[in-house]
Amino acid sequence: MRVYWICLAGACLGIAGVQLLPDLPSLAIISLLAGLSLLAWLCVWPSPFPGLKALLLGVLCFLLGMAYATHKGQLRLADSLASIHENKTSRVVLRVAEIALYGPDYVQFKAKVLDRFSIQGIPVHIQVRWQAGTWPGIYGKPKDINDKLPLIRPGQVWEMSLKLKRVHGAMNPNGFDYETHAFANNIRAMGAVKGQPKLLADEPFSSFAIAVERLRDQVRSAMLPYLKDKRYGSVMVALVMGDQNGIAQDDWKLFNLSGVTHLVSISGSHITMLAVLGHFLVLWGCKRIKLKGKLLSDYRSIHVLAAFVGLLVAWAYCLLAGWGVPAQRTLLMLAIGYGLILFRWRMSIFFILLLTCLGVLLLDPWAMLSSGFWLSFSAVAVLIWLGRHHAQQGSVNRQNRGKKMLSAFALAARFQLMITLALAPFLILLFSQFSLVSPLVNAYAIPLIGWVITPLSLLFALLALLNLHTPATQWLGNLAHDILQGVLDLTQWFAQLPWASIYIATPALWGLLLAMAGVFIVCQAKGLPYKNLAWCFMVPVFLGKADRPLPGYWNLIALDVGQGTAVVVLTQRHAVLFDAGPRTSHANEAGSRTILPYLRSAGVKRLDAVVVSHSDVDHAGGFASVIAGVHTGMAYASFGLERFLAEEEKRLDQDYVLPNRDLAYLPCGQGQAFSFDGVSFTFLNSGQLPLPNESGNAQSCVLKVQGSQHSALLTGDIHVEQEAGLVQLGLEKVNVVVVPHHGANTSSSLPFVQALKADHAIVQNGYLNRYGHPHRQVQRHWEDAGSVFWRTDRDGAITVRSSIQGLGLLAARSTTKRYWHAR
Structure with a gap:
């Protein structure tokens, strides 16, 4: 098992390491080094040095990971805008690739250029912005006139005149890197619509990906009429399908101040809940259906069917939710978990997490560039440790109901506090902010949003999509929204407290590594006396200050x-x-x-x-x-x-x-x-x-x-x-x-x-x-x-x-x- 750990870690580090380089390495040199590593491993195979063999195998996997990421990077870099088209207008034919983002006077969407070979130097994957009306000026508030724009649906084929630009964003110390965001999302050029575009065709089933995006668009379109005048209607859409484009900036500020940003994205708990629901519905049905005089539940293979249906439901919802990193991570972990149960394999839960990490990076080598990647895997790792630690301590079954409720509440509070502290170094590094009210807010927001509001929103979306029982659909939407508004109104009160959150200077590398070491010691060091003192390793992150010059200098x-x-x-x-x-x-x-x-x-x-x-x-x-x-x-x-x-x-x-x-x-x-x-x-x-x-x-x-x-x-x-x-x-x-x-x-x-x-x-x-x-x-x-x-x-x-x-x-x-x- 130790060899497998080394191989997985080597491959993950190889893929991730390429994303930190200023230039892509030579694929030929990597291939040569990989060949030499393989040869060296074969040479030492008969030797009695298992550590050396494991090390060489790890180096080989590291180089293979680098080769894979380099090859993928070369392919993406090749899809670029030539300088002759920079800031010039070109006539292109394109297909809408994803659901569109609507603003008050514009629509923005990702598209795939179809006739790029007739015009050399235009990338396949671009982002298009179609502005309606005239510019209101610097101080003018845009009027809500997007009804003058046509409905943009995935699969539509348009002929447009676009003023094309390369992706360019501001670059500031510790600032948001838009170029990295665009590259990770495969946006290779920006296009502004000029003149009057022409709709050539509508092909909703031109590919599987387009069909999925068209379904997502239909779900959103079905929900929006019921949520038109709702304060947090866009948050409900985000809970159902991961589309966060409609959430207002003021709402994002609220989520950041209160530490509940993770709750308005598709989380692993949502996907797992649906997978388990699908699994148990199959088992429930099989206990009531007979085949050849026997209940289907008596057949052993029925558990395989239930697991398959559960995975199928999870996969379908991951696609509906936009196939983000948390969705990918959850689906892969579920698949591995089901495989272990069905085939009776034994595997460390952290090994599963590492295997899942490799799977995500193979699907998308640039996933590690998003904050969601690090926060998602870190949160799951801490949850696994907390769950295992609680299981080792055992539970007290002789308590009365009141004491059990108090114990459950105390356990939930402890879990939330530990997760908040464990993720603090990453949150401070990414956002220079730490929410002090996060444990309090999450204590009520997680169960209400995860176990009440999200299921109600999903059921509401299903009824809206099927267009069944419109009064019942409206009632269900109102119910989900009223509960959500109550939760967020209380969250708003917490966020307005003077001490709700604090801003902290971006920590130095040594401080960040020390804090991460402290979290690792607390989570992993079994039987180490006074190991909780390792939480003190996080003090430099919270008290750290940026480097300042000496007196007389600036x-x-x-x-x-x-x-x-x-x-x-x-x-x-x-x-x-x-x-x-x-x-x-x-x-x-x-x-x-x-x-x-x-x-x-x-x-x-x-x-x-x-x-x-x-x-x-x-x-x-x-x-x-x-x-x-x-x-x-x-x-x-x-x-x-x-x-x-x-x-x-x-x-x-x-x-x-x-x-x-x-x-x-x-x-x-x-x-x-x-x-x-x-x-x-x-x-x-x-x-x-x-x-x-x-x-x-x-x-x-x-x-x-x-x-x-x-x-x-x-x-x-x-x-x-x-x-x-x-x-x-x-x-x-x-x-x-x-x-x-x-x-x-x-x-x-x-x-x-x-x-x-x-x-x-x-x-x-x-x-x-x-x-x-x-x-x-x-x-x-x-x-x-x-x-x-x-x-x-x-x-x-x-x-x-x-x-x-x-x-x-x-x-x-x-x-x-x-x-x-x-x-």
Whole structure:
């Protein structure tokens, strides 16, 4: 059995290891090494060294796993968008591959291009977005006009003109990696519909996968009329079929704060419940049906039939639920479990879990890129240990009913607390957040959602799909929703408590490994005295802080926020934000999307100062969200921030509640300065007094950061004229400059560039932005002056570290590069 463990672990590590590489390894070299490993294993086979033989076999399985993952990676990379089609419009014929996501004024869906060979360089698997009506503007709320769009159904064949782009996402430290998400989901290009598409055919049974997706679409379409006006109707759809696209952002915030996100996805308990139901229905029926004078239940083979039906039911529901990682894991474990029972094999439950892990990775080598993979397997492993530990302790059967209920409640509470603690390192690593109310909320939410609401929702969906007894269907839907609303209303109360959740800096690798070791010791070390003290190994994860510079030094992070500016400057104990990034729509701005998640992952609980250089929306767009999301000491600007904030609330129809109600709003005047931890922050330009309601590029605040050895200049969107004024003031050399106006040719004049003599010039600009920033001539100016030229659309966020050893720069795309990035 030990050899099998080593082989399975080697194969899993081989497949997973490839997904961590910046470039795919050579398949030929891997094959050669695998051949040598096989030869070595054959050579030592007659020897009396079982450990050596097991090790060589493990190495062989590791290399075979690498070869498999590399081959799959090569196939997926080959399906890419050629540069000649980048940002160009092409006429393509495609088939809708999955159920569509509907927004108020758009529909989005995955599609398979059918005529790719007539147009070379267009990938097969793309994501299409079809926008209806006209753009409502940055502050305009989209009108619900998707009824003007046709119903998009899996299997439909369309001819469309698409403006195609490669998949590109922002790359920030500890931020969400959209390119990885898209690659794992086989989205190889993005297409925006232009003109009027033409429906060519509807082929719902063109393939088994399309038929399954069409059934999922029919289930959703049958449910939605009954749930149209229901507050949590989209959550019920998610419980039934795993379609989470309709869940509102506010609901996701609630689930994250309360730690119940796992309950609104298809879990193993749902699938197992249906498998067991199918199994026992067969046995129940067989006890009542006779064949040749004997009950069917008297035939031994009937148990095989029951197991087969149970697996068939589980498989069918996994397909209906979207075939996610938890579904795959549960189905494989059920299949292995049934096999062990029927064939009377003996196998460790953790061996089954490892075998299941290999099965999931063989089905989808990129499954390990999702957080669900790690949380799902980790939760099951802890549950297995808890169940086994409880079974070893035995149960007390002589207790009265009241004591049994108390014991059951105490056991459930203990299980929930242990699971919460065991998963804490992963949750903090993935989300920089830990819910303190999670054990309390899950104690009532798990049984109610798993054992009451989900079965009712499934029965409701079945009646809606069959269109039987419409009043009964509506009553059942109302009942399930009313119970769900009661559960989530109580959860909302818990989530609003001041101590409901805490934000924790992303832990260092050593802290994470130490915490995982502690969990392993508690779960696995049999008979070890005081083993529960291993929970203390998790303390560094909860108390850990991000690395900060010494007094007199600073860290500067130019975040990747698209076409806009947002720069964080960290000293030993303080933090300053220069500009708050762009707002691109009513519901999308850089404050909540990028800046706040970064600050939380970096352990920043207070911004000592926020500077908004001017009122353009690409610099001030996220300001309101930032000061509402983190305690802010003071705010500087070249315009009236209080009036700006009031106007934002009016335009967005939203009230911002600030943690610091006494926030001071100050003008950025020439010579005005503040300092933290031996680092000075000085404004170099003179502001207009009284402050206007709005300010343009020319009025941008310019901030100089000066440490004991290194300096940086943050310039906003100043033009050549303002640059000349700064040169006349006697600009001195700086080590780092954030290039004015995103690299536009109206800035970065030669005298300004030559006066600064910057070692590094950073441009914050958006991918394929319509302005053509940065201008080639601007880049040439900086490079000719000896500056290393960085741009966030190509390099991701740029982190500059000022230290005694010197100035160090890291580009997010270099430090976290994987073989699929920017390909």
